[in-house]
Amino acid sequence: MSAKNKTLCAVGLMSGTSMDGVDAAILYTNGETIERHGPSLTMPYTDGLRSDIQKAVEAAANLPAITSDNEFINEVADNITDFHSDAVFELESMLGAGRDQIDIIGFHGHTVTHRPERGWTWQIGDGGRLAGNTGISVVADMRTNDMLHGGEGAPIVPIYHSALLKKNLKHKTIAVLNIGGVANVTWVKFDETGELIDIVAFDTGPGNALLDDWMLAHTGKAIDFNGETAATGLKHEEIIMGLMASPYFDEKPPKTLDRNDFNMQSARGLSLEDGAATLTSFVVESVVAAQSHFPSTPDVWYICGGGRHNTTLMRRLRRHLPALVEPVESLGWRGDALEAEAFAFLAVRSLYGLPLSLPKTTGCEMPVTGGVLHKTRKRYARR
Structure with a gap:
């Protein structure tokens, strides 16, 4: 050896x-x-x-x-x-x-x-x-x-994602979504023998950063625990549409973001609850838009990063993504x-x-x- x-x-x-x-x-x-x-x-x-x-x-x-x-x-x-x-x-x-x-x-x-x-x-x-x-x-x-x-x-974690998936392969076409301060995705495709045949990765858009900043500015704590604040608010579609008008979302990958490329000021003037709901939905919409850059639709999305603890965010991802959405713990991973x-x-x-x-x-x-x-x-x- x-x-x-x-x-x-x-x-x-x-x-x-x-x-x-x-x-x-x-x-x-x-x-x-x-x-x-x-x-x-x-x-x-x-x-x-x-x-x-x-x-x-x-x-x-x-x-x-x-x-x-x-x-x-x-x-x-x-x-x-x-x-x-x-x-x-x-x-x-x-x-x-x-x-x-x-x-x-x-x-x-x-x-x-x-x-x-x-x-x-x-x-x-x-x-x-x-x-x-x-x-x-x-x-x-x-x-x-x-x-x-x-x-x-960036991102440079995808090679590790593919190694982990190969060890416990349940599907052939998979998306691993990491929702940290910025969100990024690894799309992989395996062949019948479990060999990796294609991989794509890029930042989908903001992750927890905007919501954390919003909560810190309005409550003194940089977290919407379990998404409870967003769950009680109303999302403002015109703000989400304005954010999604950024040319970044149409750019072809590979592509990456800085944490400060987007900021919470777009939600300025909204109530605490509506701001949280709007920024949470923006994360979801940016993930949905990311699918247009995949070679094919994944069979399953596995979610890692702090965002997977946000019940409201996970519920909205399940509602808007046309595939199974599970936290990475379902694979036995330590999220x-x-x-x-x-x-x-x-x-x-x-x-x-x-x-x-x-x-x-x-x-x-x-x-x-x-x-x-x-x-x-x-x-x-x-x-």
Whole structure:
């Protein structure tokens, strides 16, 4: 058996655009197949750190390019990195063994701005600092190489989606919809033998971001728990139609969005309940519109990300999509750990020089690997 087929114990770390905290998960994988899953956890950000991340996002949006000279953003990056370190230590305690069991960490950092039209995407967090804190080698900066090869830099989770689906294949044509701050979809088609024959991925539109911002501005809490507020409001079709008039929805994939490409101001003047109902329905309409970019209609939609916890959103998706709509837990997946697992998977792929992105998922010229390795003195304990 070649070294490339060896299984590694990898930690994946993800801080999503919802800015609610760090998801961390352990995955045992050779970068092509998943042997088994280890412990996972979510560590919510403190109110202070979440506020600082929001300010960093706002600051980055007003800068003309990525820079290492902004002292405030650098400070937030260090604080985010240290918070991720704490998540790794918590995972180690759950593992019930020393850190020598862990071979590699996949570190996404936190996206403060994403501008593929300018040829850059910016995730803050210091992979070298994380490696130094934990004593474990780290793969970070997994998007830049894709952009250097003509890609959008996102989404890069689809390869993990396809690997998971192949392990537990119930349908041939499948859509996996991730509703985070921004929503993205992976459409896949398998042949009779279970081999992947086609894959398409792109951002469908805003996910939880607008609704979270609306709720935070009006209630002080960045969540519509179970969609209860939206369920009692009336959606305003003229606002939804105005939002859907954005040329983004007609653009052919691959395509991606920044969290701030849409904002809640379109619902300004509405009641709390009507604003929540309108913004929730906008998410649904953008997902419905995404179907026009699929090569064929999926047999089933599997929903992951925080949006799957929103009962009202899930009910409306089931009403408007012409296929079965289920949370990813129906496949036995860990919905809250899924993106963290993906970055563990991608870290191992990066070590082995395997592609992290494909032309039909990001628009890159060819399948490309990526990531920057920050080594420690620890050797990979390959199994």
